[in-house]
Amino acid sequence: MLAYTFKRLLAGVVTVWFIATATFIAMHSVPGDPLMNDKAVTAEIRANLEKKYGLDKSGPEQYLIFMSNMLRGDFGISFTQQNRKVNDIIRDHFPVSATLGLLAVFFAAIGGIVWGALTAIYRNRLPDIIIMFLVILGISVPSFVFAALGQLSLVKINQLLGSSVIPVAGWGTFGHMLVPSLVLGLGTMALLTRLMRSSMLEVVNEDYIKTAKAKGLSPIRIFFKHQLRNAILPVLTVLGPQIAAITTGGFVVELVFAIPGLGRYFVQAVQQLDYTVIMGTTVFYGAFLVFMVILVDIIYGFVDPRVRLQ
């Protein structure tokens, strides 16, 4: 088990190194100039800027400097927010994205399990059809539509009530998190509902369910004790990567609801060619995703004794 964990972690480090290198190369091959702005600057000012950001050095040299700084955990200073360290940007804004993301996953998991179980119970009857229709909607409609709709509904609700009960945008209290996290979690909820449904349907025909029925256990007890517990395993598997995906993928939701999360930096840095922030956020998110996948693999061994790790 220990050797396995160690091996996985080592592979993880190599993966992160690969992500960093690939991003570095891709970023430098994007046409456009990170130092260019609306107004042109003289050759001298430009040279000063290049010196400040180390862009006067050759590509391989820049790569080596970046790598050695990264190993020391220093991603440098942002190009667009020139007084801020990339490390500070990650430290200040990742907790916001993480809070939002975890809450979204929480809603998604609860919703997915409940709806999934319901569709399995009412298989091919009206509730199943309605829920599965909504699931297709949830998977296919992009989150910016839900975000805009969600915010508009808040405005309408507040107008009806005559005072703003739920904040329309911003960050700080639980009220601020509620609708954005629901919106953010919708896609995952739909995904988990489908997964849960097929998993439940598989379990329903298992021998131990028949045995339980034969023993005369109440349907409720069978459902909770035997069916749900066995069906939930595949859901757990996808949950890890989903947490990573959702905490990193909230760009649109963060924009619409004016939430100071890291997702905004992640996307805007690419648009602005902010080299240091691109590298910092990509490596950070990459490492986070890799870590979550490894974590799930390891936890799997504990949760399900049938899984033997080598």
Place this chain on the structure above:
Amino acid sequence: MRRLFFPFLTVLCLIAPLSDGFAQISASSADFDTQTITLALTQEPPQLNSMKATDQVSALILGHVMEGLLSYDRRGKIIPGVAEKWEIDSTGATFWLRKDARWSDGKPVTADDFLFAWQTALKPETASEYSFILYSIGNAEDINKGKKPTESLAVTVVDDHTLTVEFETPIGYFDKLVAFTTFFPARRDFFKARGDSYGADAKDLLFNGPFRMTDWVHSASLKMVKNEHYWDRDNIHLNAINADYITEDSRARLNLYIDGKIVHTRLDGETYKDALTQRQRIRSFTTGSVFYLEYNFREDRITTNRNLRKAIQHVFDPEEFVNKVLATPGNLPGRSLFPVWLGGVEDKFRREYKAAEPKIDLALARDYLEKAKVELGVEKIPPLVLLVGNSPTSAKQAEYLQGVFKEKLDIDVKIDIQTFKQRLAKMTSGDFDMVAAGWGPDFDDIMTFGDLFASWNLNNRGRYNNPDYDRLVRIGMTSADPKTRMDAMGELQRILTEDAVIIPQYEQGVIYLMHPKVKGVVRRVVGADPDFRRARIVK
């Protein structure tokens, strides 16, 4: 299930406190009793070090928390700022600073604070992108290029309250420059104590303007309160300006406005319709920026052919462009490089020097086109590359132009849509025939536009090169006589049309919503906009 639930909740509880400090939200967007307003910013201010700031959001904040030697009044006229008196002639300027000007920590604002800020902005290591705006001061350019030491800057601190400046070359608009952000002061001891982190946070800045920043939570909110040390504090009515929201999304800002959370929001083509259906009172204002088609004058380009440019000039109708393509109120049809708000000798420049309006005349245009074909030795004009930005509006504008060119002149246009940085790179390297470009003013003088197509100007991305144009620009920059300067600019305006150097498209207007109880807000073409410095809330 329970086994899952609790670890989850635990993690949530662990992370949630890390993200606090974001708690905020005032009761109403415009509160009469506390004289407090709430705003939404379009983006996080990227740079609040005044010596290095280049963008509009930073200028908006800095305009409220800082003050230069001179300032603008509500009509855009130059008025005293930190300096209560000043004299400017062709060789230099003297400023007498008021004795009651104070920093937000109570210490006096002195002449040295200006000298220090200007020297720092010019230092090569600072790498300030706006350092060129100081070049009219003696030795400034050489200092910026590392050829002379910073101490050689031709600015003398006579005493704490007197500052003299020697010019490099005569300049007719130094008073307007001094009101600009890069000329704002910075205090030596404070700046040195903060080092690299100067401007990074509210505590890493010192303020001498009507407001001071107390809180700055990055990407979330920014709070400014009245600066009790400001010399004119009795005429400042607002106690606090809270920028509680930061989002680029215009629909989100409209929703916040309708929900009564913010006092002001700018509208775009989409949100404009929503605001109309919501029966909001929509106001408009011209930003002072001009948008135009710029040609490539590099030798290998067919756009060097004047007859081709004239043909295009006589089919492009700015009136139709503004009404049918832009289709939001507030925009004016483009007639000149010089927008209508610029001052002339006595009155507005455009009233004193009328811009020629090229007739929309298909027969004339086709005449020019035939001549162009003969000169270029081609049967048909080869496709022209039109470089544009990647916003939905740019694409719409480009498609309109493509249609006009094809229909009227049978010229094919290839639209090259690029992201911001890539478009700039292509403009600089000359990879285009025409580019949809625009220019916003830095200071309130005609030269902020006039020198744009001078052969030495780096923003002249099409490399237009005309000795006559250059000569007129020199007159405009160095002459102290308003009539001589404006005559030169009048002639320059004529050349621009005559030579079809650019095709003016429109003067940009913005439409916006403003809380009806907030009075005294000034919309500005230069400096902080919207300007809430003298605003107040009525009952």
